[in-house]
Amino acid sequence: MAPLSLASLALQQHRLIHDIYVLLDDGDRRVLAITRLTPLEFAVLQRLDLEEGRRLTDIGAELLCVKSTITRLVDRLEASGLVQRTPDPDDRRAQRLLLTSEGYALCTKASALHNAAVERRMGLLEPTEQEILALLLEKLRTNLHRDLSDNA
Amino acid sequence: MAPLSLASLALQQHRLIHDIYVLLDDGDRRVLAITRLTPLEFAVLQRLDLEEGRRLTDIGAELLCVKSTITRLVDRLEASGLVQRTPDPDDRRAQRLLLTSEGYALCTKASALHNAAVERRMGLLEPTEQEILALLLEKLRTNLHRDLSDNA
DNA sequence: TATACTTACTTGCACTTGCAACTATTGCAC
DNA sequence: GTGCAATAGTTGCAAGTGCAAGTAAGTATA
Numbered sequence: 001m002a003p004l005s006l007a008s009l010a011l012q013q014h015r016l017i018h019d020i021y022v023l024l025d026d027g028d029r030r031v032l033a034i035t036r037l038t039p040l041e042f043a044v045l046q047r048l049d050l051e052e053g054r055r056l057t058d059i060g061a062e063l064l065c066v067k068s069t070i071t072r073l074v075d076r077l078e079a080s081g082l083v084q085r086t087p088d089p090d091d092r093r094a095q096r097l098l099l100t101s102e103g104y105a106l107c108t109k110a111s112a113l114h115n116a117a118v119e120r121r122m123g124l125l126e127p128t129e130q131e132i133l134a135l136l137l138e139k140l141r142t143n144l145h146r147d148l149s150d151n152a
Numbered sequence: 153m154a155p156l157s158l159a160s161l162a163l164q165q166h167r168l169i170h171d172i173y174v175l176l177d178d179g180d181r182r183v184l185a186i187t188r189l190t191p192l193e194f195a196v197l198q199r200l201d202l203e204e205g206r207r208l209t210d211i212g213a214e215l216l217c218v219k220s221t222i223t224r225l226v227d228r229l230e231a232s233g234l235v236q237r238t239p240d241p242d243d244r245r246a247q248r249l250l251l252t253s254e255g256y257a258l259c260t261k262a263s264a265l266h267n268a269a270v271e272r273r274m275g276l277l278e279p280t281e282q283e284i285l286a287l288l289l290e291k292l293r294t295n296l297h298r299d300l301s302d303n304a
Numbered sequence: 305t306a307t308a309c310t311t312a313c314t315t316g317c318a319c320t321t322g323c324a325a326c327t328a329t330t331g332c333a334c
Numbered sequence: 335g336t337g338c339a340a341t342a343g344t345t346g347c348a349a350g351t352g353c354a355a356g357t358a359a360g361t362a363t364a
Binding site (some may be wrong): 010011012013014016017018019020021022023024025026027037063064070115118119120121122123124125127129130131132133134137138139140141144145147148 | 161163164165166168169170171172173174175176177178179204214216234267270271272274275276277279281282283285286288289290291292293296297299300303
């Protein structure tokens with residue numbers, strides 16, 4: 001196997017992942033626009049729906065964005081009445097985030113829309129293909145993550 | 153096969169692609185930072201390296217961003233002496249883009265760095281796995297693209 | 305206890321991007 | 335040819351994000 005063919009295969013895959021991400025993200029934005037949420041705002045609401053009372057820093061770390069981004073994103077969500085900051089009883093520096101009932105309702109609606117869209121789009125592959133793809137992607141993610149830790 | 157398992161498989165894959173994209177993009181930014189280029193600026197230079205004299209609108213369409221983004225990105229590249237706008241002889245509305253020698257040199261350097269990094273990171277999978285992954289991603293991209301055209 | 309270091313969050317600033325409005329030019333229909 | 339729609343590109347504006355610096359509070363060390 002010639003080195004060149006390997007090289008272009010790697011570049012080709014990188015390009016494919018990039019293109020697919022752009023297409024998926026574009027679809028996500030369209031679907032979520034119905035709820036007036038950006039993908040990142042939706043991600044925060046989802047995290048809170050899964051586990052209430054989380055701290056801003058934790059969510060930021062999970063979503064790979066800096067703290068100030070979360071601060072201002074939560075400012076927006078709070079101004080829209082979707083979440084509420086409450087002081088952490090154990091640490092007076094920290095803020096715990098709670099979903100309001102409006103926030104919960106919107107998150108439920110957004111999740112339904114989003115999940116349906118994702119299922120439809122990922123369903124463009126056969127179930128068997130999906131399973132193989134998931135396995136390979138899982139391995140790639142794990143290795144990339146380790147690679148990042150090693151080289152950071 | 154229960155519907156629920158399929159649903160979560162789709163969501164899982166969507167998440168995997170998102171996470172992998174974020175990791176790859178982060179790596180790209182780090183590598184390209186050496187050349188003071190953003191991934192998008194690099195993409196424009198690459199397009200020009202491949203085929204000189206392209207028009208702004210064409211490049212924007214290829215990179216899926218609006219015209220004004222390209223206008224200002226090219227403003228920056230031109231200010232840095234990397235590209236040059238020249239009037240289109242056939243259409244007085246249009247501008248043709250040319251790489252300067254500095255632009256060519258920087259693009260060559262950035263490509264070398266970028267390609268090496270991509271090969272290393274995608275090389276975290278076995279060659280066989282890479283081939284299967286490329287096949288599945290290719291199919292997914294094609295189907296997503298058609299899906300977008302149908303539903304837009 | 306005092307001092308220094310870390311952590312949680314916020315704020316100021318700069319940068320990039322999308323959207324909408326605008327100008328100039330082209331091309332099509334009549 | 336005249337008028338009208340489409341196209342190429344630019345500009346003003348608003349929004350979102352990262353970085354760096356700042357504040358307040360917790361933690362560790364002497």
